[in-house]
Amino acid sequence: MLYLALWRIGLQEALQYRAESVIWFLFDVLPPIMMVFLWLTAYEGQASVAGYSLQAMLQYTVGVMVLRNVVTAHVEWDVSYQIRQGTLSMHLVRPMNTWALWFMTGLAARTVRALMLLPVLLACLVWLGSYLETPEWGTGIGALAASLVLAYMISFFTKLGIGFLAFWLTDITGTLTLVEVVAWVFGGMLLPLELLPDVLRPIAALLPFQYIYHVPMSLLLGRLDPAEVQTTLGVQAAWAGGLVLLAGAIWQRGLRRYEAVGG
Amino acid sequence: MLDPGPEYNPSMAESPVIVVDRLSKVYRVQKKEPGLVASIRGLVRRAYVDVRAVDDVSFTIERGELIGFLGPNGAGKTTALKVLAGLLHPTSGQARVLGHEPFKRERVFQRRFSLVLGQKNQLWWDLPAIESFLLNKEIYGVPEREFRATLDELVDLLELAPLLGVQVRKLSLGERMKCELAGALLHRPEVLFLDEPTIGLDVVMQQKIREFILAYNRRYAATILLTSHYMDDVKALCDRVIVINQGRLIYDGGLADLVQQYADDKLLQFELERPVPREALAELGELTLWEGQKGALRVPRAEISARAARLLAEFPVRDLAIQEPDVEEVIRELFGSSEVGAHG
Numbered sequence: 001m002l003y004l005a006l007w008r009i010g011l012q013e014a015l016q017y018r019a020e021s022v023i024w025f026l027f028d029v030l031p032p033i034m035m036v037f038l039w040l041t042a043y044e045g046q047a048s049v050a051g052y053s054l055q056a057m058l059q060y061t062v063g064v065m066v067l068r069n070v071v072t073a074h075v076e077w078d079v080s081y082q083i084r085q086g087t088l089s090m091h092l093v094r095p096m097n098t099w100a101l102w103f104m105t106g107l108a109a110r111t112v113r114a115l116m117l118l119p120v121l122l123a124c125l126v127w128l129g130s131y132l133e134t135p136e137w138g139t140g141i142g143a144l145a146a147s148l149v150l151a152y153m154i155s156f157f158t159k160l161g162i163g164f165l166a167f168w169l170t171d172i173t174g175t176l177t178l179v180e181v182v183a184w185v186f187g188g189m190l191l192p193l194e195l196l197p198d199v200l201r202p203i204a205a206l207l208p209f210q211y212i213y214h215v216p217m218s219l220l221l222g223r224l225d226p227a228e229v230q231t232t233l234g235v236q237a238a239w240a241g242g243l244v245l246l247a248g249a250i251w252q253r254g255l256r257r258y259e260a261v262g263g
Numbered sequence: 264m265l266d267p268g269p270e271y272n273p274s275m276a277e278s279p280v281i282v283v284d285r286l287s288k289v290y291r292v293q294k295k296e297p298g299l300v301a302s303i304r305g306l307v308r309r310a311y312v313d314v315r316a317v318d319d320v321s322f323t324i325e326r327g328e329l330i331g332f333l334g335p336n337g338a339g340k341t342t343a344l345k346v347l348a349g350l351l352h353p354t355s356g357q358a359r360v361l362g363h364e365p366f367k368r369e370r371v372f373q374r375r376f377s378l379v380l381g382q383k384n385q386l387w388w389d390l391p392a393i394e395s396f397l398l399n400k401e402i403y404g405v406p407e408r409e410f411r412a413t414l415d416e417l418v419d420l421l422e423l424a425p426l427l428g429v430q431v432r433k434l435s436l437g438e439r440m441k442c443e444l445a446g447a448l449l450h451r452p453e454v455l456f457l458d459e460p461t462i463g464l465d466v467v468m469q470q471k472i473r474e475f476i477l478a479y480n481r482r483y484a485a486t487i488l489l490t491s492h493y494m495d496d497v498k499a500l501c502d503r504v505i506v507i508n509q510g511r512l513i514y515d516g517g518l519a520d521l522v523q524q525y526a527d528d529k530l531l532q533f534e535l536e537r538p539v540p541r542e543a544l545a546e547l548g549e550l551t552l553w554e555g556q557k558g559a560l561r562v563p564r565a566e567i568s569a570r571a572a573r574l575l576a577e578f579p580v581r582d583l584a585i586q587e588p589d590v591e592e593v594i595r596e597l598f599g600s601s602e603v604g605a606h607g
Contacts, residue, residue, distance in 0.1 A: 005401035009387065009394055016389040016430075090385040093348050095373035096402045259351055260290065 002096070003104055010108025025069070025116050031190055032065035036128065050194040056221055058131045060192050062124050063217050068189060069113045071148060071212060073156040075106045076179070079163030080172045088258065099160075099251075106156060140219060143229050147216040150236040155212045157243035164247065167254030182207065188214030208243060211236050278362070280454060280486045281324035281347065285356035287510075288317040288342050316342040318510035319356070326453075327484040329477070331491065331501035331518075333594060339510040340490040344456050347488070348378040360454060374403055377447040381459030384439070385446055386431045392442040393427040396449055403450035410449060417445040420475055437468035444472070448479065455479075457489045461496055473499045494594070506597065513597065522587050525597055529567045530586040531560040536579035547574055556581075561588070 014021065036058060043054040052060065079102060082088045091098045125132060162179055166172045183189060186200070187209030196204060204210045215232055218224055224232060294310040295301075317339045324330055332340040345351045346358050349365035349372070358365060363372035379385075386395040400410045418424055421441045431439060440460065447455070457476070461469040477500055480487050491497055497504060497518065504521060506514035514521055531548065535556045544550055547570050548560035562570045567585060574580060 002401045005398050009390065009398050012390055012394060013387060085383075087383055087385075089345075089350050089380070090378075090383055092350060092368070093373060093378045094399075094402055095370040095404075 003100065006101055006104035007108045007111075010105030011111060013105065014109045014112040021112070021116070024074075025113065028068040028072070028113075029065060029117070029120055032061050032068070033124075035061045035190060036124075050192065052192060052194070055131050055133070056223075057192075058128055059221055060217050061190075062121075062128065062132060063220055064189060064213055065124075066117065066121060067148075067151070067213050067216065069117045070110055071151045071155055071216075073106050073152065073159045074109065075102050075156060076159040076163035076176055078102065078105070079160060080166035080176065083164070083166040083254075083258065084170070084172065102160065103156065110152075140222065140229070143233060144216070144219055146233055147219050147236060150233065150240050151212045151216050153240040154208050154236065154243060157240065157247045158208045161243065161247040161250050164250040164254045167250075167257045183209040183212075186210060187212055188217065192217070208239050211239050279323045280326045280328075280361060281322075281488070282359045283320060283322050283343075283347075283357070286317055286320045286343070286346065286353050286358050287315065287355045288339075288346060288351060289354040290314040290316055315510045317346065317507075320507070320510070320512045321356075322505055322512065322515055324486060324488070326486055327480070328503060329480045329487045329489070329501055331489050331497035331504040332507060333491070333494075333497060333504050334507040336492075338507045340507050341458055342510075343507065344378070344458055344488065344490060348376070348456050349373070350378075374450060375452055376454040376456065377450070377452040378456045379443055379447045379458065379460060381440075381457075381462045384431070384443065386439070386442055388432045389430055391428045392423075392431055392434075392446065395431070395442075395446055396427075399446055399449050405450050409451075413449055413451060414445075417448060420478060421445055421471075437464045437471075440464060440468070440472060441475075444475065451483065453485060455485055455487045457487065459491060460489065461491065461493055469493065469495070476500060494589075506594070508597070522593050526588045526593050527564055528561045528588055529564050530588050531562050531567070531571060531574060532584045532586055533558055533560070533574060533578075533580055534582040536581050539578060544578070559586075 039049075039054065039057050039061065042049065043057070047053065049057060082091070088098070091101060159179075162176065165175060169175060186193075186196075186204040186207050188196075188204075189209075193201060193204055193210060193214045204214075215236065219229060219232065290313070291311050292314050294312045296304075296310075320339075320343065332343065334340045342351065346353055347360055347365055349368045352366040361372060361375055363369055365372065386392055387398075396414065399405075400407075405413070418427070421444065423441060423445060426434060426438050426442060431442065434442065444460070460476070461472050464472065473496060476487065476489070479485060480500075489496065489500065502517060504514070504516070504518050505512060506521070514525075530551070532552075535558075538555050541550065541553060544553075544558065544560065548562040550558060551561050552559040560570070560574075571583065571585065575583065
């Protein structure tokens with residue numbers, strides 16, 4: 001019941017910021033749509049770009065638009081704000097797991113985004129219908145679902161840990177924006193990572209972001225054979241688990257510091 | 264009559280609700296010397312200084328007491344409150360509230376108390392207060408019927424009916440404070456920590472909040488610890504005050520006794536038939552107030568009768584009263600401030 005109440009209040013909160021919500025929504029929706037126009041033109045001269053047919057590239061672009069909206073956590077803003085303002089104290093004195101509050105309100109925000117995305121997605125399906133033939137669902141739907149859940153966990157716990165940096169950094173917004181940029185470049189949030197220069201691809205492998213976007217997309221597009229699917233899910237799970245532990249460690253240290261400066 | 268609440272255990276009635284024993288909270292603060300050379304030196308070797316925010320403080324509070332924590336800014340009042348609420352752990356010494364060590368933050372303990380920090384909100388800013396109340400109901404596990412009953416009472420006592428559906432950010436400061444208080448009491452805590460509850464409020468609202476706190480204390484025998492800058496809060500609510508200065512407890516007892524004990528002077532308030540030169544009165548004592556025909560003289564306690572007699576003999580007195588000095592003044596002097604307050 002508590003979790004439901006937290007989700008409910010998260011929904012209401014997310015619905016309050018209408019103007020802001022729309023701006024962030026456009027931020028996650030317009031670039032992919034622009035890319036669709038670009039690809040439709042770019043593919044006029046050739047059949048393949050970086051190993052992707054036009055069909056595959058459009059599937060990637062529309063798919064990653066969905067992921068940007070539905071799987072990306074933005075919890076670091078609330079968390080860092082509450083730490084800097086000291087309102088965290090009001091959570092700590094109540095008989096409630098603060099992580100539960102952040103997790104459920106985060107899910108609620110994703111729910112609202114998913115609802116906002118629905119009409120746009122339907123419009124894309126109508127517009128690009130022939131290109132967006134359903135990929136091989138049969139073999140992949142369970143794996144895909146698992147991949148998406150893990151992707152969300154990775155996104156959430158990465159952002160949570162980064163939000164906890166507010167325990168030490170006074171001006172956190174610069175850092176948070178930097179993280180967004182890094183996620184953009186190395187996550188495959190707009191372009192498949194095959195388009196990233198070879199020099200940079202190893203860096204992408206060391207960061208969690210590709211496991212939120214590029215990897216689930218590869219799975220959806222059927223670009224991984226069954227063995228690769230297994231290992232990929234395993235790697236995602238390892239990242240998710242590791243990030244939970246890392247976030248937990250930063251939280252413990254952060255709380256000590258929060259307390260040391262007077263709470 | 265009194266409804267004790269779900270966690271009340273009669274065998275606890277005998278033991279004190281709050282026990283603080285030689286509590287100290289020390290912060291390690293980096294010492295920053297001014298100047299470039301010092302800054303460079305600071306990169307290599309850091310100097311620290313210990314700030315004793317709470318220094319060897321001991322007191323005991325029984326169930327149902329309404330205690331005022333007094334002290335200047337930075338005295339350690341809020342720090343002490345935070346230790347009792349479990350936000351900070353003691354550096355040394357012990358603190359126990361309702362038999363628990365606050366810092367362990369046991370769920371069982373957290374359900375039995377409430378903390379209201381005057382300047383930090385618990386309520387969700389963009390939503391109507393009632394939504395935050397409903398969330399608190401789930402957080403504290405308050406059964407539906409009990410929640411409705413308590414809410415109705417609080418709405419009644421605090422006149423919240425028109426406010427419940429309004430977004431918290433649209434409420435005035437006073438209205439917000441009332442809602443914060445209500446939100447903190449939905450689970451009928453046995454112990455309530457209030458930090459500056461009337462700060463920033465207008466006089467009328469301060470009075471209303473005070474009346475509410477008193478009513479709540481009387482009705483539920485809740486133990487209430489209150490810190491305030493406003494002496495009127497303390498005067499109106501607290502029989503017992505704990506005075507903290509620079510982390511040390513310098514007084515623990517009745518407010519009236521505090522004045523008696525520490526005020527070396529008394530006040531001679533008078534009204535004259537006709538104006539009189541100021542200098543003439545100055546002989547009798549220190550003039551703290553002078554409005555042509557009305558005034559007040561500060562006189563050493565031991566001499567009060569003699570000076571009063573002289574005043575009556577030498578001047579055309581219409582009215583005369585002997586008063587204890589203002590509590591604010593006593594406190595100020597206790598803290599070593601050299602200010603002499605002018606009344607009016």
